Amino acid sequence: MVRMVDIGGKSEVERISVASGRIKLKKSTIDAIREGNIRKGDVLSCAEIAAILAVKRTPDIIPLCHPINIENVSVSFHMDDDAITAEVTVKSTGKTGVEMEALHGVSTALLTIWDMVKGEEKDESGNYPHTFIENIRVERKEKRELSETLQSPSAIPSQSASSHHSQHCIP
Amino acid sequence: MVRMVDIGGKSEVERISVASGRIKLKKSTIDAIREGNIRKGDVLSCAEIAAILAVKRTPDIIPLCHPINIENVSVSFHMDDDAITAEVTVKSTGKTGVEMEALHGVSTALLTIWDMVKGEEKDESGNYPHTFIENIRVERKEKRELSETLQSPSAIPSQSASSHHSQHCIP
Amino acid sequence: MVRMVDIGGKSEVERISVASGRIKLKKSTIDAIREGNIRKGDVLSCAEIAAILAVKRTPDIIPLCHPINIENVSVSFHMDDDAITAEVTVKSTGKTGVEMEALHGVSTALLTIWDMVKGEEKDESGNYPHTFIENIRVERKEKRELSETLQSPSAIPSQSASSHHSQHCIP
Amino acid sequence: MVRMVDIGGKSEVERISVASGRIKLKKSTIDAIREGNIRKGDVLSCAEIAAILAVKRTPDIIPLCHPINIENVSVSFHMDDDAITAEVTVKSTGKTGVEMEALHGVSTALLTIWDMVKGEEKDESGNYPHTFIENIRVERKEKRELSETLQSPSAIPSQSASSHHSQHCIP
């Protein structure tokens, strides 16, 4: 049997998680992506949007994840000669961390890349001898207490909340 | 690539959006709806419930929409001789507006009406020479700051929050 | 036509609902569950996880339910000689109760049990003369006002929020 | 661990399942439904549409259910003095039965009825001393082999497939 974590007693804090991961591809596939020559079209646009949608649907997919209010998701890609690295940053103000959301975004981005380049990566037998996903990890997590001023939004312009005084956190 | 709007620094305010749109139908179809003679049954009940469910699922469908706490959805229909107008009002307390939710509700209501009257609108070739959807728009948006009293719910009866002092907003 | 309840004016309080229900099975099926001899595998693990996921998806399934922040779900089972009782507890801090979420969890747990033991419950004609679900009910609801200290999380350790002073509620 | 049933070797046959169940309500609630006086609106329309949508989403909710092609869903209600009975019929042509789909439709219909009459059924403490769901069962299953003529749709008008030679089945 399983036990969900009861987050009822936790305070609402701003939380940021960054996760990343990598898909190894053939050099010729990377070249085709760079030259816009992939048959299924724009690989990274499709992977980015799939990742954003997946982040929002994390509690539907990972059984013990809590539904949370996502405030921002950003996705970036780095291309090497034979690999693409995806990095996903998720931001939320709430009672629990967002590392699973970031990891779910990364893994969806990488799976979508794979799906987009199936035609280029398959060998004659329909298999993928060169393709694999590796090194999916949490890069970092941040947590920032909401100051008292943030609790009375009419007193202080809310924009000040986006200043960059985040500290690495004790979760 | 795309950039979600970071709503982390925005204040929680009560937000209302109203959207509307229209589907043009054959006069005989409108008559059949009025007389309860549509083969697939109660057109407007089905459209209304589909719209409410769709409003709640907006961030699953529109990639950069944030998940938000919907507090109320209401749907109304106005029937003309050759058209039905749907109007959807969405209310939320949160950090971002709800116009996309209202628009998604309207468009789902109109598509559901179409689906319900396919048998009446089709010509002999299975096509729809007379049917189309038009004029989907945002009627208005409202925004109301939560007063300080609302922040301490034990001090002031929460029901006072539903008083009607809304103002048109600067979003 | 339908009318969603406008929860905009309600205060955010901690809410707990407990629901339960029962599935009648053949004594031999109960024995097989106890002995781990069900062809489809671990009945109660599968039912528990299905129930947790279903609780989170309640507003997608029950048209007028509001999306809410689930803070905890727990599921337990009690086995009798010819029946299994499922009990689901749901906890949320928000503007509306969680009894529909708890009931949806119970009914999903019981349906999943049924699905898992189809092979054991079917007669030769493929029908289920002995199997039925009964007595799905709300066991109790609790409601606990958030104290003022909870509104300023930096002043008071958030862990104190999980103290056990809940009272039976006037909803 | 669990074991899904491998349906790969099963033949495609037409399958029908009928399930039913009942929700006990206060006599005054039944009267209010009959008179159209429920605050949340049209109880049975909402329950019917929720049930149809739920039937289609069964494999998302019940873990080991296979995705199948639903060909028809129909929902009917019977009102007694202190209860409503829902009956759901599901039809599919495929490799596995549709009893879980029919049961899921019934249970969703009954839960939606409950949600619609919460205001009428609650006592002063917010609890439901009179409300419960009972007797959710599979009424019957039918199975009809597709004749060879149905395999060559161009030879025989497809409409003949809807003739009524169904037999009670050996599943």
Add this chain to the structure above:
Amino acid sequence: MVRMVDIGGKSEVERISVASGRIKLKKSTIDAIREGNIRKGDVLSCAEIAAILAVKRTPDIIPLCHPINIENVSVSFHMDDDAITAEVTVKSTGKTGVEMEALHGVSTALLTIWDMVKGEEKDESGNYPHTFIENIRVERKEKRELSETLQSPSAIPSQSASSHHSQHCIP
């Protein structure tokens, strides 16, 4: 009450539907899209992918739509000086038409465009005086009987199925 269409007796044929619709935008917004200067990023990529995902989820959104096997979806856009037209083509082999899927794709593409250019289209009061969606319609439907050779895939290379002998249909 509603009545789903029973498609059990219909034959499996190849079906294609094309739908289109238009969103009116400010000329300056169109210019910004052309120049890649929209704050939220690549408008049309996001709309295209949202449309494809929405086509697949049509039976979750439109209550009486049947789940069907989508074989292809394609989306194209045409930009005018003050509007974008979206066209969606959906292809399926099955027992019912795909016009609702195509319409759902179009309406999702147009809503996503709106969401992407909210910043550019809003006036100072947060409203959208110039933005609206119009002329969502079914452009055409095609239906092609599966020949007998298609029923025995081992006899005839399957690629021949994609030859272009489609005829306009009697649905």
Add this chain to the structure above:
Amino acid sequence: MVRMVDIGGKSEVERISVASGRIKLKKSTIDAIREGNIRKGDVLSCAEIAAILAVKRTPDIIPLCHPINIENVSVSFHMDDDAITAEVTVKSTGKTGVEMEALHGVSTALLTIWDMVKGEEKDESGNYPHTFIENIRVERKEKRELSETLQSPSAIPSQSASSHHSQHCIP
């Protein structure tokens, strides 16, 4: 822009894909799993069920995947001293391969394991210095033409379809 693959002209064949992947964990976490001492409960049961549900929802998550009829999913785990390997097998009869479904199952199983052992893997700063996912790959794909006898299910007992003459495939 993107281009979905048109599978309309492909033949319906039985398809099997096997994918696998690995999550590196602390030795102490593996010991805790073996001894049943993980705070969130039964790690592998939860991961297995999440994987099966995810396989079925692949076309909702990976934008250009086609909806397909899943006939079987099986999940297995292998535990090493400092890692767990998940293997997912997916079987379908249809017009396109199921490697993305198998990969989606693997990646969901591994993410769910991570979520279940967050408490055991986190360091004092809330980060995961030891945890990562690696080596997600397609182990093999098989494809088996449906023989003519399978096209006439009444002639040959359908059970014979599950005989084991599968060959490695040319996709």
